[in-house]
Amino acid sequence: MRTLAVIALAGLMWPFAAGAQTCPPRPQETVRAAEAIDGDTLRLEDGRIVRLVSVLAPKAEPGARADAARRLADTARSALAEAVVGRDLGLAITGQKQDRHGRFLAHAFVDSDPDRWLQRDIVAKGLAWAYALEDNYRCVGSLLDAEAGARAARVGLWATDLGAIADGGRPRQLSGRTGRFAIVEGRVLSVGERPRRTYLNFGTNWSEDFTVYVDRGDCARFDTADIALKGLAGRRVRVRGWILDDRGPAIHMTNPEQLEIVDAR
Numbered sequence: 653m654r655t656l657a658v659i660a661l662a663g664l665m666w667p668f669a670a671g672a673q674t675c676p677p678r679p680q681e682t683v684r685a686a687e688a689i690d691g692d693t694l695r696l697e698d699g700r701i702v703r704l705v706s707v708l709a710p711k712a713e714p715g716a717r718a719d720a721a722r723r724l725a726d727t728a729r730s731a732l733a734e735a736v737v738g739r740d741l742g743l744a745i746t747g748q749k750q751d752r753h754g755r756f757l758a759h760a761f762v763d764s765d766p767d768r769w770l771q772r773d774i775v776a777k778g779l780a781w782a783y784a785l786e787d788n789y790r791c792v793g794s795l796l797d798a799e800a801g802a803r804a805a806r807v808g809l810w811a812t813d814l815g816a817i818a819d820g821g822r823p824r825q826l827s828g829r830t831g832r833f834a835i836v837e838g839r840v841l842s843v844g845e846r847p848r849r850t851y852l853n854f855g856t857n858w859s860e861d862f863t864v865y866v867d868r869g870d871c872a873r874f875d876t877a878d879i880a881l882k883g884l885a886g887r888r889v890r891v892r893g894w895i896l897d898d899r900g901p902a903i904h905m906t907n908p909e910q911l912e913i914v915d916a917r
Contacts (some may be wrong), residue, residue, distance in 0.1 A: 671691055675791035675911055676769040679742025679761050690735060692730025693755065700741065703755040705788045707771045707780040707794055708833055710809055711775065720812040727808075728779040735773070740764055749790035772798050778808020778815070781833065783892055784909035788872070792909040817890065820854035823862045826901035836862060836903065837890040843882050850881050850907075852889075863902045864891050870906045877908040888915035 680745040683702075687695040691709025694702045709732075710724040742764030743756070750756055762768040763852040771791075774780045774797040782795035803810045818825045820838020836854075848868055855861025865882060866874065874881055890912040905911060 659749075674778050676761070676766060676772065677744035677746050677759050677790065678766065679744050679764045681743045682764050683741050683743055685736040685739060685741050688729050688733035690723060691732055691774070694732070694736065694741075694760070696741075701753075701755045701774045702760065703751060703757050704760055704771055704774075705747070706759070706784065706792050707759040708783050708784060709774070709777055709780040710814055713832070717813050720814055724779070724809050724812065724814060728774070731777065731779055732774065735762060735770065736760070748783075759791070771795060775799050775898070776802055778785060778802040778805075778810045781809070781835070783833065784907055786906040789907050789909045790889035793870075795858050796909075796912070820862045820891075820915075823855065823860060823901050826895055828907075829901070830897045833893070833896055834895050834903075835890060835892045836861065837888070840884045840886065841889045843885045845882065852881070852884060852891075857900075859899045861900050863896070863898065863900060864905050865902060873907050879908055879911065884913075887913055890914050 683700075684697040685694050686697045689695055689701070690711065691835045692704045692707050692889060694704070696702060707910060709728040710721050712718070712725050715719045725812075727781075740763055742761040744760040745758050746760070748757055760770040762773075772795060773780055774794050776812045782792055782799045784792045802808060803815065806815075818829075818834055818836045820836045826834065826836070840852045841856065842853045844853060850866045850868075850871060851858075852864040852866075853861065854863065870880065891903050891905060892910050893905060896902045896904060903910070
């Protein structure tokens with residue numbers, strides 16, 4: 653059984669406050685795509701760069717997975733180009749409008765058709781992971797459903813080592829993954845509450861084992877989603893995010909869309 657939550661925080665949703673519960677969101681602007689830069693980034697005919705928010709396509713990477721990563725990165729870019737280049741796209745902004753690189757962060761719809769949600773399509777084909785950021789997490793629950801279908805069907809990245817879900821009880825599986833996106837599953841052995849953070853501990857050696865932490869200012873989001881972080885002790889969960897080095901591999905969890913409870917109680 654999976655627990656997911658979508659939080660409506662109107663103050664973060666400009667300009668998507670009206671009808672904020674609608675997923676997928678409604679297109680707000682029509683543009684034309686000129687180029688697929690990679691599997692999740694587009695150049696528009698007006699020169700703007702659009703980063704498809706809430707999805708992460710494979711990128712080239714070093715190491716044992718380099719060949720698979722390169723092939724999938726090429727496949728994802730080609731598939732995106734075939735779907736959108738020279739066509740109209742509807743864009744919807746649902747959170748932060750631009751990233752630090754000046755790229756526009758948007759959901760995209762082929763021919764401005766709400767039923768042709770580009771993010772959902774590429775995730776369903778196994779050409780991207782779903783992910784959530786602190787200020788851009790709208791509709792991630794729907795993308796996780798599409799991802800689950802692709803994983804079950806073993807298509808795209810899920811048919812390769814890139815689709816391997818790391819074991820939270822074996823931190824060595826995350827060795828060398830610092831700064832990279834990962835999905836990690838395991839049993840929470842204990843929950844530590846500190847003045848500044850709450851820690852989900854997946855081992856007993858806190859200087860080496862995998863840990864997930866939530867800053868105090870983000871805990872209210874979990875409360876709103878009826879997820880008691882302290883009550884996760886003993887539960888088997890799946891978390892996603894970028895691996896940090898915090899006296900052992902760690903993920904900073906800012907919102908409930910990064911968390912799935914995968915055991916039944």
